Amino acid sequence: MSCSGCTLIQPIENQGIVRIKPVNTTLMNSLLEQGMGAEVIADCTVVPYRKKEEILNLLHFLRILPKKDRTYMKISITGLGEYAMYSPWIPVIQMEAKVENQSVIDIIRLEKFASHMQPIVDTNEQIMGFEFLLRPEQGDHSFQPYQLFEVARETGLHSFLDRAAQITAIKTSALWVPNGFKRFINFLPSTIYDPKYCLIETFETIDRLNLDPKDFVFEVVETENIEHIPQLLRIFDLYREKGISVALDDVGAGYSTVELMSDLKPDYVKIDRSLIDHCDQDPIKQREITRITEAAFQFKGQVLAEGIERYEDFQFCKNAGINLAQGYLFGKPSERPPLDMVI
Structure with a gap:
């Protein structure tokens, strides 16, 4: 097939x-x-x-x-x-x-991209994992990841790009991230037509590199309008059968609603940065963050606050019961993790 x-x-x-x-x-x-x-x-x-x-x-x-x-x-x-x-x-x-986009197609075809890592911390500000983000290869032509995916979608190559980006992230994690740290990797549900077939390379790569599936979290990205919940649940089930966790990204913005989150019951819930920014000063944002957090706790989902750049926002999130955080306050995406973590 x-x-x-x-x-x-x-x-x-x-x-x-x-x-x-x-x-x-x-x-x-x-x-x-x-x-x-x-x-x-x-x-x-x-x-x-x-x-x-x-x-x-x-x-x-x-x-x-x-x-x-x-x-x-x-x-x-x-x-x-x-x-x-x-x-x-x-x-x-x-x-x-x-x-018309041949130069961009060549970036996709030749896989001229790399995975950078942004740290994710716990309430004690200790790194517990990284999100892997698509970036240009060092010294290569610059591109914006969303533009790369947009061209891939227009040309029917988004499945190829999404798969290649995931495999690059897995391989990068094997080089630089010690066992026991979580590795958050994005995926597009619309690229997975048959989960048992489309995810074979992902599982084989993790196995070939002797990595622990329990260290991986595959997250649904915010650009997807999820129309077929049963299909996504089947994808979640297959990941979990292999010992891999799943996450819903950018909850509280766009298509990632609280209702969708409650239907999918992901292992990790990532609250969108638009709600987090200056949340310590905004009662409306505070109520929505509390609503998401309480709903996630109903199915024992772990909650992560994205886009934290101010300590005051981090403090509010901790007080609200959120136990994971990500943002420039703790580190920007980079080619390597902190030196004391390098394998």
Whole structure:
């Protein structure tokens, strides 16, 4: 079993063949008028190209077609060089995004990113674990993680990127984090089509590196509008069967509501930074933090306050019964943990 979102990303070759289906008469006529050598083979329009710019020209012709014609069109590009192979059929819209964002696609394809670690502390300000965050490789082109994931989503590569980011985090943790410290790693529920298949590489990597599954916490990130609760619960169940804990990120903001939290009953509840900032001075924020904390205690979830930059906020959270914290007050994301923790 496999899916295009999880498999190896091949670069677009400088020469090759483009296939488009279904056949569209208007498109064929436009291409022939421009001398692009299009022909119909079986149920496809086949167009050879000699340089990548010609693919952009072809996509330009596709854009002038009525939306109703383009909606169901799919495209496949087969290179003639080192990576020559028959590529999967993908929606035309995804291919447009892929060609227009080739430099970003190369970052994803070549995995030019690293995992940085931000400490998570207990009420005594002792480090109990780290959250692993996607960052550019040292000396490489800069990018914003959310932009990388946005391009990946537009091009149908978010499953590949999400998986690669997780594996990078696991490997980084094996290098620098001692056993017994928690390793919080983000995941996108929408990238996991079949939990038993999609999570195989995650579990195998943890096992191969002789890491303890109990040290890992996989957390649902805030960008996801979770529409299929039963599917996410199945994902949670599989993680827990392997001894791995689960977390819900940014509770109190966006899609991560108290109601969702109570339905999912994660092992860890991370309260969004927007509620934490200056919470010592805001009665409305205080009531919401108390509501989340009390609801989490009902199912024995551990509560973590995110984005703490002021000691006063930390003190309020401790008094509210929150036993874990994360934020610049305790450390920014970095390539390495404190020197006294290095293996």
